[in-house]
Amino acid sequence: MADTVSRFIPATGPEIERMLNVLGLSSVDDLIGQVVPRGDMFQGSLPMASPISEPELVHELKRLALLNTHTDQVLSFLGAGAYKHGIPSAISHLVDRGEFLTAYTPYQPEISQGTLQAMYEFQTMVCELFGMDVANASTYDGASALAEALSMAHRVLRGRRPRAILAGAIHPDYRATCVTYSRAGPISLAHLPPRRDGRVSIQDLSRQLDRETCCVAVQSPNFYGLLEDLPVICPLVHDAGALLVVVVTDPHACALLRSPGELGADIVVGEGQALGIPLSMGGPHLGLFATRRRYLRQLPGRLVGRTVDSQGQRGFVLTLATREQHIRRARATSNICTNQGLCALMVSIYLSLLGPDGLRQVAMQSHSNALYLKKAISALPGFDLVYNAPFFHELVIRTPVPAARVVEEMLPDGFFAGLPMDRFPGGRSHELLICATEVLGKEQMDSFLSRLARFRGNATPARGA
Amino acid sequence: MQFPPELRYSQEHEWVRVEGDEAVIGLTDFAQHSLGDVVYIEYRSQPGDHVAVGDVVAEVESVKAVSEVFSPVGGELLDTNEDLDGAEELVNQDPYGGGWLLRIRLSDPAQVDALMDASTYQAFVAEQDS
Amino acid sequence: MSTVKTTSGTNGLLQSEPLLFERSVEGRTGWRPATSGVPLADDLPEDLLRQAPMRLPELSEPEVVRHYTRLSQWNYSIDTGLYPLGSCTMKYNPRVAEDLAALDGFAQLHPWQPVETLQGALHVMAFVEDSLKALTGLHAVTLQPAAGAHGELLGLLLIRACQESRGDPRSKILVPASAHGTNPASASMAGYQAVEVPAGPDGILEVDTVARLMDDQVAGLMVTHPNTLGLYERNLSSICKVVHEAGGLVYGDGANLNALMGIVRPGDLGMDVMHFNLHKTFSTPHGGGGPGAGPVAVTQELEPFLPVPVIHRGDPLTLEWDRPNSVGRVRSFYGNFGVVLRAASYIMEMGAQGLTHASRMAILNANYLRVRLSKAFEVAFPQPCMHEVILTDRLQRAHGVQTIDIAKRLMDYGFHPPTVYFPLVVPHAMMIEPTETESLDELDAFADALIQVAREAGQQPDTLKSAPSRPSLGRLDEVGAARFPDLRYDFDSTQ
Structure with a gap:
């Protein structure tokens, strides 16, 4: 056993012997026997396969990869929290540099300036995107970022307001994550369903807001792709003494639209995957988290700050760590330790390559493509639009047959046609959520439309669940 | 390390200086030394609040530690040291002077008598440090 | 200043590199977005549209690639050398x-x-x-x-x-x-x-x-x-x-x-x-x-x-x-x-045998370092350890040298320091986890460097207290960073 050779483990037989000599032992078993009680030792053999070579490994995983159908082999109209935008090649080349890829959290700043400066730049760019004062160095994903935002709002108001309102069409996974996080916590969640037009009901919201409410969370563009009326919602929330948390699932929207910060949000969280991170079946993606300067001390997660070295040269360090678990332990602002550093780096590189104009163009083209689909679908016999409010790049369409059937029947023709809404509790069977980004060409969208058209009229669209 | 004889000391390493019916409170030299460079102070109570013995009235942070300040006496909180905002180093440089933290109107001056005098505190610290 | 035996990674060609925002030149870009051929939309009401421009950097692709390549060179990594962070298991990451x-x-x-x-x-x-x-x-x-x-x-x-x-x-x-x-x-x-x-x-x-x-x-x-x-x-x-x-x-x-x-x-x-x-x-x-x-x-x-x-x-x-x-x-x-x-x-790839071998070698490597370092340093718990071992600075403190100084000086020898001041129950801890992917040569070089640092603690403590001297930056002011938090670039002032 001790002679098993792995290409990642350099020790040779004679070297092992030399080390054992230094320890005054004759075998590795003797060493382990000194530490591990006999009764604790695993006596069987692990029900796992034997070692294989790299070519065998590559062969096996390529075989498994071929069992999948991926979004480059079909035309994908899937969005709903994960978006297929163009990704510059330079990103993977840069993040695959071992110095970024295989570094740990930058606890020793003198030899981690690369990661630290990149994170400071990242924090700055997230602030610019969201119109906020400070951003952390990332959290896991958009859903967990939202859950953390609710508990941050609760802390900001000193724990005196126990209720958080999730208003309107918030991504179901995000909502479910908040529910799970609040199972044991001090926050009780109130769910305010969207009104008929797919957006937050202002009347219902003002009825719900009270002195017990610490925050209102609103997703905009919301899960149906619609823009919420933040200029109206924001003062309403603030007048009640609560904080406004805005959730963004594709930050490209912020390049086109007034930023959540400009509209008065107190905390902005989001999913950063759309900005240069591969879909990768849903992870690793990136949680974005930004707030106002005055709430800085309640922010969860790592922060990088600018400082100077002993010679007065500019440098960067992890800072304000007293908020974090390794110092404040049970009273920390969160338990988060490992975040999504490399994904944050991908987003930084993406934003530096695109710049303000590139980002705006991607957003505009995505929206224009979605608008093209919207107009065409509204003219398709048997199809209809479920909502008509201003939107970004996703829309819910009413289908003449169950949406799940649309998806199933279009798959062999090379389409991921969208997401049937009845996948979620309360979702309606004849509604399909579709998304368009800039990577879809006109011809591709036309082929999607003509394939959709074949569903016409062979069923009466059901209205309502 | 300094242990001014005119002050009284708590086991939580706060000092108390009685001025009439008021008490000025701060962190001892030992406390500031073990905490390291103070970078941030957050008051948990505001002037006007009534605080009891043992209440957490502030948190003092260094780069890598957080220390709660427990009120060694009870009474009405009269004042907090706003000069420390942006000059937190005073807690380190002048712990018994400019680095004071709170001023309290004593509700029960006898509470001060329960605190240690300088020599008792010095012995207490020596024991803790060994 | 003592002569430092060059081990690895400390003598690079260190470029200076400004912030992205300082490099930015109006009108440059590093990406041409896809266009679909459908007309650009004008349906969104004006009052919803962003007015304030985002101050993202404007850079061409070569500039961005160079920026991040240079930044990467300021990082220590497993690919650079031994990274003995206790409880972090910094083992080699297979490229495949x-x-x-x-x-x-x-x-x-x-x-x-x-x-x-x-x-x-x-x-x-x-x-x-x-x-x-x-x-x-x-x-x-x-x-x-x-x-x-x-x-x-x-x-x-x-x-x-x-x-x-x-x-x-x-x-x-x-x-x-x-x-x-x-x-x-x-x-x-x-x-x-x-x-x-x-x-x-x-x-x-x-x-x-x-x-x-x-x-x-x-x-x-x-x-x-x-x-x-x-x-x-x-x-x-x-x-x-x-x-x-x-x-x-x-x-x-x-x-x-x-x-x-x-x-x-x-x-x-x-x-x-x-x-x-x-x-x-x-x-x-x-x-x-x-x-x-x-x-x-x-x-x-x-x-x-x-x-x-x-x-x-x-x-x-x-x-x-x-x-x-x-x-x-x-x-x-x-x-x-x-x-x-x-x-x-x-x-x-590792299979049952490979994984078992990995754990066994991780334990052997840690114990080897424990014994090699036990004369120069206090070992917090002298009994045989598992995959990591904790040293303290007790022997060095007599010279006014602390764990942090030892950690910073190790950088001058081309190594990442161990986890320091954790766990909290061991005052001034240095927690070393070599992992199984380090060779005996590398373990010896690391032990030699630590022993040399221990010697320097007695002979020239000031060298340790002002370390590191070889990375591009010296010891950073963490107190200033925490007292006056600067967490994003200030576009409105010249920094």
């Missing part, structure tokens, strides 16, 4: 895993695709679940948590759900004093009050101590095994019995699983829930602080509470959403699939 994760058949999968188009990915996930079950002897696994602390939160919520379903909800949880800060922080988030458990004088938890603390409000014990002192918790199986008898459950923090593979199965000792750090034990890269993955394994009793969806082992594989007792979910989609995939490639 990066190639495999980048395959279109994995990287271009949308999480909402129909399940029949995700069969290969689900096989990868099922493989990792099965492997983790095999290594721990536990019954079921979820891959959803994104990192270790995320797994802790989930694991504690599972314990809560289980005890609630028994009609026995509880409010406290025992956490050893030597635990990672994430343990008490996770306990708070899961609604538990963390009660600290002291270890015995030799750093090991004692059965009686745990027994005394167990009552009908204690949900159980969170324990890192081997513990953060690098020691084997030899009373653990008895402790698990005591906890179970009092109606509690045992949570295992898997941060140190790299010492146990094929040697001890935590489930056999009586652990009920355990998280893994795929970015430690299973060799996925740390990426400068993530992404990781923190799967959680549980006993049969806890399985009904696992988050949704779970993989159903039929042919084809399907995802099961209807699980009425589930705690819900702790994030979107299916976890950090890309990280899980990298771990799968590591586990597949």
Whole structure:
């Protein structure tokens, strides 16, 4: 056993012997026997396969990869929290540099300036995107970022307001994550369903807001792709003494639209995957988290700050760590330790390559493509639009047959046609959520439309669940 | 390390200086030394609040530690040291002077008598440090 | 200044590199977005549109590539050299895993695709679940948590759900004093009050101590095994019995699983829930602080509470959403699939024998360093250790030299310092975890450097106190950074 050779483990037989000599032992078993009680030792053999070579490994995983159908082999109209935008090649080349890829959290700043400066730049760019004062160095994903935002709002108001309102069409996974996080916590969640037009009901919201409410969370563009009326919602929330948390699932929207910060949000969280991170079946993606300067001390997660070295040269360090678990332990602002550093780096590189104009163009083209689909679908016999409010790049369409059937029947023709809404509790069977980004060409969208058209009229669209 | 004889000391390493019916409170030299460079102070109570013995009235942070300040006496909180905002180093440089933290109107001056005098505190610290 | 023997990585061609925003030139760009040929929309009301321009940098592709390449050269990494961070398991990260994760058949999968188009990915996930079950002897696994602390939160919520379903909800949880800060922080988030458990004088938890603390409000014990002192918790199986008898459950923090593979199965000792750090034990890269993955394994009793969806082992594989007792979910989609995939490639290549060998060599390497360094430094617990060993600065403090100075001076010798000032129960700790992927040459070079630093502590303490001198920057002012937080570039002032 001790002679098993792995290409990642350099020790040779004679070297092992030399080390054992230094320890005054004759075998590795003797060493382990000194530490591990006999009764604790695993006596069987692990029900796992034997070692294989790299070519065998590559062969096996390529075989498994071929069992999948991926979004480059079909035309994908899937969005709903994960978006297929163009990704510059330079990103993977840069993040695959071992110095970024295989570094740990930058606890020793003198030899981690690369990661630290990149994170400071990242924090700055997230602030610019969201119109906020400070951003952390990332959290896991958009859903967990939202859950953390609710508990941050609760802390900001000193724990005196126990209720958080999730208003309107918030991504179901995000909502479910908040529910799970609040199972044991001090926050009780109130769910305010969207009104008929797919957006937050202002009347219902003002009825719900009270002195017990610490925050209102609103997703905009919301899960149906619609823009919420933040200029109206924001003062309403603030007048009640609560904080406004805005959730963004594709930050490209912020390049086109007034930023959540400009509209008065107190905390902005989001999913950063759309900005240069591969879909990768849903992870690793990136949680974005930004707030106002005055709430800085309640922010969860790592922060990088600018400082100077002993010679007065500019440098960067992890800072304000007293908020974090390794110092404040049970009273920390969160338990988060490992975040999504490399994904944050991908987003930084993406934003530096695109710049303000590139980002705006991607957003505009995505929206224009979605608008093209919207107009065409509204003219398709048997199809209809479920909502008509201003939107970004996703829309819910009413289908003449169950949406799940649309998806199933279009798959062999090379389409991921969208997401049937009845996948979620309360979702309606004849509604399909579709998304368009800039990577879809006109011809591709036309082929999607003509394939959709074949569903016409062979069923009466059901209205309502 | 300094242990001014005119002050009284708590086991939580706060000092108390009685001025009439008021008490000025701060962190001892030992406390500031073990905490390291103070970078941030957050008051948990505001002037006007009534605080009891043992209440957490502030948190003092260094780069890598957080220390709660427990009120060694009870009474009405009269004042907090706003000069420390942006000059937190005073807690380190002048712990018994400019680095004071709170001023309290004593509700029960006898509470001060329960605190240690300088020599008792010095012995207490020596024991803790060994 | 002494002469420093050049080992590795400290003599590079160090470029200076400004911030992106300082490089920016109006009108440049590094990307031409796709255009579709449909007319650009003008439907959005003017009052919804962004007016204030985003001050993102404007740079061409070569400038961006150069910027990040230069930044990368300021980082130390495993690829640069030995990275002995205790409790972090900085082992070599196989490159093939990066190639495999980048395959279109994995990287271009949308999480909402129909399940029949995700069969290969689900096989990868099922493989990792099965492997983790095999290594721990536990019954079921979820891959959803994104990192270790995320797994802790989930694991504690599972314990809560289980005890609630028994009609026995509880409010406290025992956490050893030597635990990672994430343990008490996770306990708070899961609604538990963390009660600290002291270890015995030799750093090991004692059965009686745990027994005394167990009552009908204690949900159980969170324990890192081997513990953060690098020691084997030899009373653990008895402790698990005591906890179970009092109606509690045992949570295992898997941060140190790299010492146990094929040697001890935590489930056999009586652990009920355990998280893994795929970015430690299973060799996925740390990426400068993530992404990781923190799967959680549980006993049969806890399985009904696992988050949704779970993989159903039929042919084809399907995802099961209807699980009425589930705690819900702790994030979107299916976890950090890309990280899980990298771990799968590591586990597949290593196989049972390779993983066992890895743990054995990790233990041997740590003990070798323990013995080699035991004359120059105080070893906090002199008995044989598992995969990591803790030194202190007690012998050096006489010269006014502290752990931080030793750590910074190591940089001048081309090494990353160990984990310092953790665990908190050992004052001035230096926690060294070499891992199995370091050669004897490298271990010797590291030990030689540390011994030389110890010698310098007596002869020229000021060199240590002003270290490091060889990286491009000297010691950084962390006090100033915390006192006057500057957390983003200020576009309105010249910096």
